[in-house]
Amino acid sequence: MEYTVQKLGQMAGISTRTLRYYDEIGILKPARINSSGYRIYSQEEVERLQQILFYRELGVSLDDIRDILNASSFDGLKALNEHREKLLNKRRQLDLLIINVERTIAEKEGGINMTDSEKFAGFKRKMIDDNEKKYGKEIREKYGAEKVNQSNQALEGMTQQQYAEWERLGVEIMVTLKEAFATNNPGGELAQKTADLHRQWLSFTWDRYSKEAHAGLAQMYVDDERFTAYYDQAQPGAAEFLRDAILIYTGQIQ
Amino acid sequence: MEYTVQKLGQMAGISTRTLRYYDEIGILKPARINSSGYRIYSQEEVERLQQILFYRELGVSLDDIRDILNASSFDGLKALNEHREKLLNKRRQLDLLIINVERTIAEKEGGINMTDSEKFAGFKRKMIDDNEKKYGKEIREKYGAEKVNQSNQALEGMTQQQYAEWERLGVEIMVTLKEAFATNNPGGELAQKTADLHRQWLSFTWDRYSKEAHAGLAQMYVDDERFTAYYDQAQPGAAEFLRDAILIYTGQIQ
DNA sequence: TATTGACCTTGACGCAGCGTAAAGGTTTAT
DNA sequence: ATAAACCTTTACGCTGCGTCAAGGTCAATA
Incomplete structure (x- = not known):
């Protein structure tokens, strides 16, 4: 199965611009270029892209992702487990943020109370x-x-x-x-x-x-x-x- | 008490560049400019900066922070609620990702069954x-x-x-x-x-x-x-x- | 008094990771 | 033939600053 930018982008849920950018920075190059200059991706690239997006979700920079993917000898399971840990950490952070925002909202909704220093006292x-x-x-x-x-x-x-x-x-x-x-x-x-x-x-x-x-x-x-x-x-x-x-x-x- | 950029920056733990930038985008203007063109901040600005940093911690964009601080408390509420929505979205994304990672791990750990291509076919x-x-x-x-x-x-x-x-x-x-x-x-x-x-x-x-x-x-x-x-x-x-x-x-x- | 050295200024470029035109060529369905 | 959906390269814009560069100011010191 072969894919053009759009097909691949739709499958992966990313823009064609992103794919072109990934080509440009050399992190994901198409399998070949057809006679009209179109980028043609094949199976191998799909899998590489999935890896890329996976790490990207974790907030890893594209530069680092390239290093990770190129350092071919990595134990998949170990890497996955590390990523899971990172994700859980991130979620903890997010939960804290959400709680804080919600509290701030509650304070504001509570009216002038919280900003009125007398009432605050x-x-x-x-x-x-x-x-x-x-x-x-x-x-x-x-x-x-x-x-x-x-x-x-x-x-x-x-x-x-x-x-x-x-x-x-x-x-x-x-x-x-x-x-x-x-x-x-x-x-x-x-x-x-x-x-x-x-x-x-x-x-x-x-x-x-x-x-x-x-x-x-x-x-x-x-x-x-x-x-x-x-x-x-x-x-x-x-x-x-x-x-x-x-x-x-x-x-x-x- | 009055502060120059460096003093204020040290107090707040941010760089002088950041303060100049905040001035530039109009989110935190100094109380006055002295005869040599130095930015001079006073108490009021210290408090405003604290507010700014508070929201920044929450991941609110500087633009939104300006709205929150400038507008009446009602508009600020709206911005905060929108921000909350974004965070919740992010968390939903994260949860999906975690589930996926865990599933991938389980598959890998589950051994050859799932990777057995014949069974899969x-x-x-x-x-x-x-x-x-x-x-x-x-x-x-x-x-x-x-x-x-x-x-x-x-x-x-x-x-x-x-x-x-x-x-x-x-x-x-x-x-x-x-x-x-x-x-x-x-x-x-x-x-x-x-x-x-x-x-x-x-x-x-x-x-x-x-x-x-x-x-x-x-x-x-x-x-x-x-x-x-x-x-x-x-x-x-x-x-x-x-x-x-x-x-x-x-x-x-x- | 002249010189350091620590301050301050504005201006400008750079960064990541794309979004978003612009200006054009290709393929496919009707 | 035409439209709609594709594809290409080029290039500027966005955030939130970091980081020079090229200067002016202030306080202390030699």
Whole structure:
């Protein structure tokens, strides 16, 4: 079976311009040129094109694709698995972006609330009060009143931007936690990244970070069912998983 | 507090070139120009820059960012929603790709079965026979024996790769059709994408594409209940919807 | 005071990966 | 014969800057 530019383009879902460009940069040359100067592709080129498009989807540059395809001795399966990993990463990124955009939309739709600094301050205060009601007493008992006050003060002192960033981090933790949980390996890369995000998140309200306090908080996430419930939103068992990840992260266990 | 390009750039973690570019395209103009022609930024611009970088992180184009920041919050909302749509599209694409990669991996891992060309050939032949039994007579009457033979020959000539791709496209059409149907707008973006996928799918077996033949086939999908039943798998009424989308796509109706 | 060296300016070219004409030739169906 | 669908090359345009080039300005130092 032989194909002209358009046929091949239609099959592959790309423009003829793209095919001409690929010819031009030498990444996909037609099998032959017919007497009228038309580009004629055959089976071999179809398969090469499929490979090209496959890598292109992954965001690999055409230059790199050429290298990959020319370095003929590549183990197909291994390469495929690596690509799958990359794709999953990309999707994680995308999910984060979508969540952020949706949150921004929600904020805007919420009206002037979020951009009105007074109302914003009010919103923060409400959150602090809620926190106080929910966890205040026990946390004060466990961590001392000073630390809690510090946290609340930090919240109050945040600009809207900082607050948004803080909240965004919280969402990112949930998303990453969910993915990390699926790996079932609290010492793994994703889980450790989650723990690191969690540290970042804490740093917004903690005056000073210490591994011990971090580990202690993680344990509390498991001991206190309200915290457990919060993190188990990601997946049942996620709070425990997060604790383990943090214990490893802080070097409490190896 | 006032800042020159370099100071502001350092604060925000961007290059001075970027700041000059933002000035050039009018997305972030300095508060004033001093007597030597230096750009001087003040607090207001710092905040605007933070906003810009925030949206940029989300992957919004600078043009759209300008709209978001300049226009009333309503227009900004619209832009954000559009951006969200784009992201969702991207994710749909990604998901399809991941499925494909996983299928490819599974096939490769599944061993020789799927790559056994004889079995594959037998499978294709069976499909052609089935097609023949199901639709052969009437299609021959309507479209002429030649076209049908051509189609069958094309099928026979496909490599396993092509066939897999062809099948994949078929699945993608069903998925997209279902989504498009929900919009209830055959002229909409998703429906038109479905029609385009359908064109791609046809191109695998059609020697030559023409809008008229495409439109004719679409009409047949509605006229022939066996085809209708097939596409109505997606949703009852989907065949009709697909016909309308294709009629618009081919310019038969506007 | 003259000279560095770190700033600042505008202008212009380059990059990837094509889209989109423009201006023309070819093939096929009717 | 004509139209419609194809094909060709050439060439400019788009984003979001990076990267010279060719200068002017400012503060510190020799």
